[in-house]
Amino acid sequence: MSNQENPLLAPIHGISLKDYAAIAMKLSTGVTEEEIFRALGIDSVIWDEVNTLWGKRMQEDSSYELVTLYGQYFMEGATHPKLESMQAESTAEGNENLEKITNDRYFYEELCGARQAAYDYGIDGAQWIQDNYGINLGDFQAVAMKWMTQSDYNDMHQFIDYQQQKQKEYAEKFPAQQGGNVADDVSF
Amino acid sequence: MLDFFKRLTGSNIQAPPQWLDEFRDNHKRWFVFLDKLEEKMDELGRAAVPELIAAMREDADPYHRVHYNMLLGVKGQYHHIRGKAQQVFEEKVAGFFNFNVGQQAFGSEFYQLLQDFYDDCTGRYETFEEKYLSWLDLLDEIGAQDLERQYQAILHEYEEIKDRFCCKQCGAQLSIPKLFFINSYIGCPYCHTQNTFEPSMQAKQLEHLGRSLAEQRTKHLLKAYEADKNPASYERYLREMFDEWNKIVPDLQSQNERFYERMLEDFRRYPSL
Numbered sequence: 391m392s393n394q395e396n397p398l399l400a401p402i403h404g405i406s407l408k409d410y411a412a413i414a415m416k417l418s419t420g421v422t423e424e425e426i427f428r429a430l431g432i433d434s435v436i437w438d439e440v441n442t443l444w445g446k447r448m449q450e451d452s453s454y455e456l457v458t459l460y461g462q463y464f465m466e467g468a469t470h471p472k473l474e475s476m477q478a479e480s481t482a483e484g485n486e487n488l489e490k491i492t493n494d495r496y497f498y499e500e501l502c503g504a505r506q507a508a509y510d511y512g513i514d515g516a517q518w519i520q521d522n523y524g525i526n527l528g529d530f531q532a533v534a535m536k537w538m539t540q541s542d543y544n545d546m547h548q549f550i551d552y553q554q555q556k557q558k559e560y561a562e563k564f565p566a567q568q569g570g571n572v573a574d575d576v577s578f
Numbered sequence: 579m580l581d582f583f584k585r586l587t588g589s590n591i592q593a594p595p596q597w598l599d600e601f602r603d604n605h606k607r608w609f610v611f612l613d614k615l616e617e618k619m620d621e622l623g624r625a626a627v628p629e630l631i632a633a634m635r636e637d638a639d640p641y642h643r644v645h646y647n648m649l650l651g652v653k654g655q656y657h658h659i660r661g662k663a664q665q666v667f668e669e670k671v672a673g674f675f676n677f678n679v680g681q682q683a684f685g686s687e688f689y690q691l692l693q694d695f696y697d698d699c700t701g702r703y704e705t706f707e708e709k710y711l712s713w714l715d716l717l718d719e720i721g722a723q724d725l726e727r728q729y730q731a732i733l734h735e736y737e738e739i740k741d742r743f744c745c746k747q748c749g750a751q752l753s754i755p756k757l758f759f760i761n762s763y764i765g766c767p768y769c770h771t772q773n774t775f776e777p778s779m780q781a782k783q784l785e786h787l788g789r790s791l792a793e794q795r796t797k798h799l800l801k802a803y804e805a806d807k808n809p810a811s812y813e814r815y816l817r818e819m820f821d822e823w824n825k826i827v828p829d830l831q832s833q834n835e836r837f838y839e840r841m842l843e844d845f846r847r848y849p850s851l
Contacts (some may be wrong), residue, residue, distance in 0.1 A: 430677035435774055442785065446833035508656075511650015514643075525791045573618045573659045578611045578666045 415467030418528025420478030484524020
């Protein structure tokens with residue numbers, strides 16, 4: 391839908407929804423605000439207003455078009471023409487793991503399960519992935535969007551089951567590494 | 579506890595089924611098991627609540643990530659406790675009932691025995707669930723109680739600093755005209771420099787806490803709707819919640835009003851959701 395059809399898609403201070411999603415994606419990978427502001431010719435005042443108002447527009451959009459497009463643009467953020475050259479620091483291992491979750495659906499689902507199990511146990515799941523696999527949150531979310539748009543309804547159940555199985559495995563690993571659960575000594 | 583074992587009278591008793599010993603055992607152990615799990619929930623809560631309150635108060639991070647991760651961990655333990663109860667219920671209560679009830683004639687004494695066992699154990703399980711939910715509510719309250727304090731701190735900070743901003747170019751004392759929660763331009767009337775005013779990390783939280791605080795202040799109206807399910811009650815809650823939100827973050831009133839219209843339209847279209 392064009393801006394004329396959906397006025398909520400009109401750019402804010404010259405920053406389109408596509409620009410906004412790409413900025414958010416790059417920031418989540420560790421690229422600095424200063425680099426991004428320089429590339430787009432904006433400053434922190436403009437960015438703060440853009441960041442606030444795009445969020446408010448998504449709230450008022452009952453068609454869900456903005457949220458849907460945002461997800462798609464976030465995934466494509468790595469290739470935004472003005473920002474694609476900007477990369478946060480990464481390790482060789484991190485790059486290898488990033489490529490793996492991009493191409494190996496089962497490995498991606500395993501890390502999703504592990505991340506949830508980490509959160510359930512009080513560990514920052516996103517940080518755990520960064521620390522153990524060198525993949526930052528922004529890159530992980532971009533891959534998540536990719537798998538979401540490629541998901542086939544018929545395959546979905548096997549991946550959900552696989553993720554849940556992995557979540558259960560990690561749900562046992564984390565307590566085992568850190569002293570167990572409070573009710574481990576209670577049995578039927 | 580319903581003492582249905584006494585209903586097995588001598589003269590009318592059918593040949594006792596093989597599951598009778600397991601039946602008695604499961605019933606007794608189920609109650610003891612839930613008692614122990616509830617003790618664990620209470621111990622955990624008594625230890626965790628003061629630490630969570632302290633973490634909330636002492637965490638300088640405006641996003642309270644230390645508190646948040648701690649809360650996740652504590653909730654995770656409650657979920658684990660509940661998961662244990664759920665697993666045993668499925669196997670030793672529901673599973674046992676479903677396996678054996680089909681073998682009894684409908685309305686027979688042993689059929690009724692099994693039904694009473696199931697009802698009694700389910701009743702006890704519901705009490706356990708209520709305790710589990712009340713602990714989770716209390717844990718959420720800890721974070722919620724802090725919202726009002728945070729908001730007052732933001733207002734107080736603004737009063738302290740509003741006349742202390744100086745022009746970066748000429749040093750003239752400028753007044754911050756209102757409570758900003760994002761970086762904003764403040765022009766100097768003397769040298770016409772465009773200054774960038776950056777709010778504190780605390781003030782930047784105003785937009786994030788606005789809706790949560792508004793929902794907290796109008797929670798009683800939402801509970802009233804949940805009790806009577808009258809659409810007019812929900813619409814009243816929605817209007818008052820947004821009114822509170824607009825008082826807290828007046829700069830976003832026009833955007834929030836459009837969001838209100840959208841939520842109202844969604845509710846009227848799908849009232850059961």
